[in-house]
Amino acid sequence: MGSARWWWNYALNLCNETYKETGKGLSRVALNKVLPKLKKEEETAWLKECYSQVLQSTTLNLTKAFKNFFDKRAKYPRFKSYHGKQSCQYPQNCEVVDKGVKVPQVGVIKASIHRLFEGQLKTVTITKTPTGKYYASLLFDTEQETPEVVQRVKVTGIDLGLKDFCITYNGEKTSKYANPRHLKKHEKNLARKQAKLARKKKGSFSREKARKLVARVHERISNARQDFLHKLSRKIVDDNQVVVVENLNVKGMVRNHNLAKAISDVGWGMFVNFLAYKLEQKGGLLVEIDRFFPSSKTCSNCLYQMSEMSLDIREWTCPSCGTHHDRDENAAKNIRAEGIRQLSVLGTRTAAEGGEVRPKGGRKSILRHSPVSSEAPTSA
Ligand SMILES: [Zn+2]
Numbered sequence: 001m002g003s004a005r006w007w008w009n010y011a012l013n014l015c016n017e018t019y020k021e022t023g024k025g026l027s028r029v030a031l032n033k034v035l036p037k038l039k040k041e042e043e044t045a046w047l048k049e050c051y052s053q054v055l056q057s058t059t060l061n062l063t064k065a066f067k068n069f070f071d072k073r074a075k076y077p078r079f080k081s082y083h084g085k086q087s088c089q090y091p092q093n094c095e096v097v098d099k100g101v102k103v104p105q106v107g108v109i110k111a112s113i114h115r116l117f118e119g120q121l122k123t124v125t126i127t128k129t130p131t132g133k134y135y136a137s138l139l140f141d142t143e144q145e146t147p148e149v150v151q152r153v154k155v156t157g158i159d160l161g162l163k164d165f166c167i168t169y170n171g172e173k174t175s176k177y178a179n180p181r182h183l184k185k186h187e188k189n190l191a192r193k194q195a196k197l198a199r200k201k202k203g204s205f206s207r208e209k210a211r212k213l214v215a216r217v218h219e220r221i222s223n224a225r226q227d228f229l230h231k232l233s234r235k236i237v238d239d240n241q242v243v244v245v246e247n248l249n250v251k252g253m254v255r256n257h258n259l260a261k262a263i264s265d266v267g268w269g270m271f272v273n274f275l276a277y278k279l280e281q282k283g284g285l286l287v288e289i290d291r292f293f294p295s296s297k298t299c300s301n302c303l304y305q306m307s308e309m310s311l312d313i314r315e316w317t318c319p320s321c322g323t324h325h326d327r328d329e330n331a332a333k334n335i336r337a338e339g340i341r342q343l344s345v346l347g348t349r350t351a352a353e354g355g356e357v358r359p360k361g362g363r364k365s366i367l368r369h370s371p372v373s374s375e376a377p378t379s380a
Pocket residue numbers: 299300301302303304318319320321322323
């Protein structure tokens with residue numbers, strides 16, 4: 001892990017410096033060519049001790065990070081710290097053995113394996129959390145093909161909120177799912193432990209101990225959040241074949257300070273990712289509709305559009321048809337209808353029209369965009 005981290009930082013720095021000089025970055029091949037040279041130099045000869053494919057995986061992940069940045073899916077790649085999460089990746093030649101995982105050069109690492117898969121073991125990623133726990137994530141190729149045709153399609157629209165985590169509408173009824181506020185529950189505890197950590201002398205043993213306690217609270221919050229998001233996305237995907245969400249710009253909204261903490265806490269981006277891959281597994285479809293679609297200020301009954309609708313208005317009555325709306329419920333209905341409209345534009349018929357859906361392969365769907373640039377949180 002140390003070697004992988006060092007190489008990530010070295011390669012990232014090399015990309016930055018090269019860009020400054022030439023205006024161009026470095027490709028994966030170009031970066032990998034640097035490795036043999038480093039191994040020959042006396043100062044960095046210790047890189048030889050690291051399994052070479054681990055370093056090449058690091059190169060691959062760095063170039064992926066750059067691609068995500070240029071595609072505006074992620075921030076600029078950052079240097080990795082010794083104190084953060086550590087990881088290394090074996091792209092092949094690993095094996096699950098009795099009570100452990102066997103990786104090249106290191107040998108058998110004792111592990112409790114939660115469940116077994118049929119199929120070929122591909123990538124093994126080993127991580128160490130800041131609290132000192134080790135995890136291995138195993139990627140298997142099961143040679144299962146993505147299910148092609150789904151019949152009797154149920155479509156649900158989801159409005160992501162703050163008061164409630166989300167509101168769903170499936171054509172018959174709306175359901176509200178409360179926001180668990182993981183951070184809030186642990187806030188006092190976290191503040192107390194952070195204050196304690198700040199008082200400890202740098203480099204001391206007790207500081208390291210205090211740092212671990214803080215890291216443990218963070219870990220607990222993130223585990224609780226993921227657990228909630230996994231269970232909710234599982235339930236929604238089990239009940240539906242098509243899920244429509246708004247393509248939210250979480251980053252832009254987090255810039256609004258009043259909302260920042262609450263939004264970072266709810267983990268919308270992660271939720272949409274969980275929905276996407278779970279739907280893909282069963283041949284369903286995630287439809288992301290444009291974030292400029294006025295889902296909140298359009299009447300779902302008569303399509304009358306209000307000119308303004310500030311965030312604090314929770315209920316309203318349509319001046320055109322007189323329907324009384326719950327803000328989020330109305331938005332979920334509009335989102336669902338817009339998703340169905342977009343699918344029919346693409347020639348995909350849904351249950352609402354008595355047809356079936358033929359998804360074109362999960363996340364690569366042309367309907368799915370990544371959140372980019374900015375939008376004022378008050379408008380939609
Ligand atoms: Zn109306």
